[in-house]
Amino acid sequence: MAKKINTIPVENITFKERLSSLRNLPSLFKLVWQSSPSKTIISFTLRILRSAMPVALLYVGKLIIDEVVVLHTSASGGNMNRLWELVGLQFFLAIMNDALSRMINLTDSLLGDQFSNYTSIKIMEHAATLDLEQFEDSVFYDKLERARQQTVGRSVMLSQVMSQIQDLISMAFLLTGLIAFNPWLILLLVLAIIPSFLGESYFNSKNYALSRSQTPERRELDYVRYLGASDETAKEVKIFGLSDFIVNRFKTLSGKFYRDNSKLAIRRSIWGTFFSILGTIGYYAAYGFIVYETVTGKSTVGNLTFLAGSFRQLSSLMETMLSRFTMVSQGAIYLQDFIDFFEIQPKITKPKDALPFPNPIKSGFVFENVGFQYHNSERWANRNLSFELKPGEKLALVGENGAGKTTLVKLLARLYDPNEGRILLDGKDLKSYDLDDLRHNLGIIFQDYIRYQMTFYQNIAVGNIKEIDNEELVKAAAELSLADELAQKLPGAYQQWLGRKFNDGIELSGGEWQKVALARAYMKDAQVLILDEPTSALDARAEYEVFQRFAQLTTGKSAVLISHRFSTARLADRILVLEKGTLLESGTHEQLLAAGGKYAELFNLQAKGYK
Numbered sequence: 123m124a125k126k127i128n129t130i131p132v133e134n135i136t137f138k139e140r141l142s143s144l145r146n147l148p149s150l151f152k153l154v155w156q157s158s159p160s161k162t163i164i165s166f167t168l169r170i171l172r173s174a175m176p177v178a179l180l181y182v183g184k185l186i187i188d189e190v191v192v193l194h195t196s197a198s199g200g201n202m203n204r205l206w207e208l209v210g211l212q213f214f215l216a217i218m219n220d221a222l223s224r225m226i227n228l229t230d231s232l233l234g235d236q237f238s239n240y241t242s243i244k245i246m247e248h249a250a251t252l253d254l255e256q257f258e259d260s261v262f263y264d265k266l267e268r269a270r271q272q273t274v275g276r277s278v279m280l281s282q283v284m285s286q287i288q289d290l291i292s293m294a295f296l297l298t299g300l301i302a303f304n305p306w307l308i309l310l311l312v313l314a315i316i317p318s319f320l321g322e323s324y325f326n327s328k329n330y331a332l333s334r335s336q337t338p339e340r341r342e343l344d345y346v347r348y349l350g351a352s353d354e355t356a357k358e359v360k361i362f363g364l365s366d367f368i369v370n371r372f373k374t375l376s377g378k379f380y381r382d383n384s385k386l387a388i389r390r391s392i393w394g395t396f397f398s399i400l401g402t403i404g405y406y407a408a409y410g411f412i413v414y415e416t417v418t419g420k421s422t423v424g425n426l427t428f429l430a431g432s433f434r435q436l437s438s439l440m441e442t443m444l445s446r447f448t449m450v451s452q453g454a455i456y457l458q459d460f461i462d463f464f465e466i467q468p469k470i471t472k473p474k475d476a477l478p479f480p481n482p483i484k485s486g487f488v489f490e491n492v493g494f495q496y497h498n499s500e501r502w503a504n505r506n507l508s509f510e511l512k513p514g515e516k517l518a519l520v521g522e523n524g525a526g527k528t529t530l531v532k533l534l535a536r537l538y539d540p541n542e543g544r545i546l547l548d549g550k551d552l553k554s555y556d557l558d559d560l561r562h563n564l565g566i567i568f569q570d571y572i573r574y575q576m577t578f579y580q581n582i583a584v585g586n587i588k589e590i591d592n593e594e595l596v597k598a599a600a601e602l603s604l605a606d607e608l609a610q611k612l613p614g615a616y617q618q619w620l621g622r623k624f625n626d627g628i629e630l631s632g633g634e635w636q637k638v639a640l641a642r643a644y645m646k647d648a649q650v651l652i653l654d655e656p657t658s659a660l661d662a663r664a665e666y667e668v669f670q671r672f673a674q675l676t677t678g679k680s681a682v683l684i685s686h687r688f689s690t691a692r693l694a695d696r697i698l699v700l701e702k703g704t705l706l707e708s709g710t711h712e713q714l715l716a717a718g719g720k721y722a723e724l725f726n727l728q729a730k731g732y733k
């Protein structure tokens with residue numbers, strides 16, 4: 123199970139929780155700083171400069187109007203030069219204002235891109251350290267998905283937080299002016315805005331709860347979309363006539379999203395209109411008051427424009443800031459998913475004083491009463507499993523589907539750790555060895571190996587990525603798996619792009635892909651080679667040749683072969699027959715046949731099929 127982590131309850135997010143989610147902001151700033159220190163500094167500096175602009179523009183505007191009024195009304199007073207200086211200053215401020223806005227947008231977009239790349243990389247790096255079991259847990263997977271999806275959301279949030287700071291400073295400037303004139307205006311301002319803020323915050327928390335509760339369905343929707351239109355699924359979709367089935371599932375899911383989302387959007391819009399009318403009433407009440415003060419001679423016309431402008435800007439700034447606050451706190455709550463994701467720690471780790479993998483292996487592997495249960499399953503995939511794999515021994519694992527063969531191999535590679543018993547290597551628990559070293563010394567090709575949509579060469583080199591530039595090694599590995607012959611037939615040879623997704627790639631047949639994948643096992647000088655149904659798709663001649671080479675290559679090395687073909691399994695020194703996760707029989711081909719047990723039964727069944 124994934125580590126239990128604290129999450130904010132989905133349904134009702136209170137204002138307090140919203141405020142407390144802001145504690146996640148320092149983590150955001152840390153990430154921003156790490157993604158680009160220089161751009162972070164530039165962005166902050168530009169925003170501080172920009173925040174002084176509204177009040178400066180209004181104030182110079184006031185001075186201009188007062189000067190014009192003086193010039194207009196008195197023949198003697200007034201200074202034309204000063205007026206032109208003020209107009210010049212206003213012009214300069216307007217240009218600065220525009221330039222600063224553009225520079226801020228540019229820095230934000232550059233910083234946002236860098237930030238989202240940086241966080242994507244961090245997510246990938248952390249995901250790589252986690253256990254296979256964690257990926258199979260749907261709660262974990264949803265968390266990963268949310269952390270991933272919000273990469274773009276987080277860079278938007280970043281610019282919102284920055285704008286919030288900028289507006290806060292602008293507000294401080296404007297408020298100073300307003301307070302100097304009449305503090306009661308501020309009260310009017312606040313009263314007009316509070317309902318709108320409460321409404322925004324209520325609907326944002328509803329939105330968050332809704333979109334969070336939709337995460338699993340959203341994943342399914344993505345999957346259905348992929349099923350409905352992808353080169354990998356097109357074949358079966360056509361043959362089985364699945365198109366309507368898939369489209370209908372999509373319609374059901376997307377229809378539900380649409381209904382839920384639109385209901386909320388409509389309610390939000392109705393309430394939003396009502397609150398905004400309240401805001402407008404507040405503004406005009408203040409405006410009327412200022413006009414009255416000017417007409418009665420208590421204030422100048424310049425003051426009227428300054429105060430009315432300040433009031434309007436303050437009211438729209440406060441409204442934006444308050445609704446942005448709900449968005450920022452929303453983002454900060456989402457940020458919790460991101461932080462939680464990084465708190466998940468793998469359980470399968472290397473110990474402090476890890477032992478190096480023995481070279482050569484002396485006494486081999488010993489399974490002692492090993493039992494393993496997948497976390498999401500009631501059944502034991504392996505139970506009471508005891509056997510040895512000696513150095514240089516070739517072991518075959520046979521058994522019906524689901525008997526636990528692949529699971530055994532995963533335990534050997536520590537993709538999982540046993541729930542019962544232990545696995546020893548040269549007399550010491552497998553857990554005491556260096557994990558990377560262990561995996562480097564095992565050459566495993568799984569049944570469901572990846573068909574990388576990359577070049578032929580890269581598809582083999584991934585078997586030992588440190589040697590990616592070692593062309594000789596790649597070619598030698600390809601020769602051993604018979605992939606070299608195949609490369610010669612491809613137009614681009616080793617540089618041929620495989621798969622249909624990119625660069626005019628060529629699709630290979632099942633057996634051809636298997637030859638390519640098999641070559642990965644030969645890329646490392648691994649001490650134990652494990653092939654899980656490696657030749658199931660190969661034709662008889664190719665299989666024979668592959669095994670000849672495999673036998674030569676593995677001289678002195680241990681090997682584990684999982685195969686449903688008894689013609690392959692019989693080549694092993696010893697055969698383990700698994701049933702329902704436990705060891706049923708063990709011995710050479712001849713011994714097992716003579717014993718007349720399960721192996722003999724399955725072997726004869728297969729042999730009959732060939733007669």
Ligand SMILES: Nc1ncnc2c1ncn2[C@@H]1O[C@H](COP(=O)(O)OP(=O)(O)OP(=O)(O)O)[C@@H](O)[C@H]1O
Nearest residue numbers: 258496498499503522523524525526527528529530
């Ligand atoms: N990731 C998983 N999560 C839950 N259960 C799993 C998982 N992988 C395998 N199992 C279950 O564990 C049991 C053993 O599976 P395993 O893949 O080891 O069988 P196998 O002998 O390799 O089968 P096959 O011959 O079909 O490849 C099966 O019952 C299977 O359903």
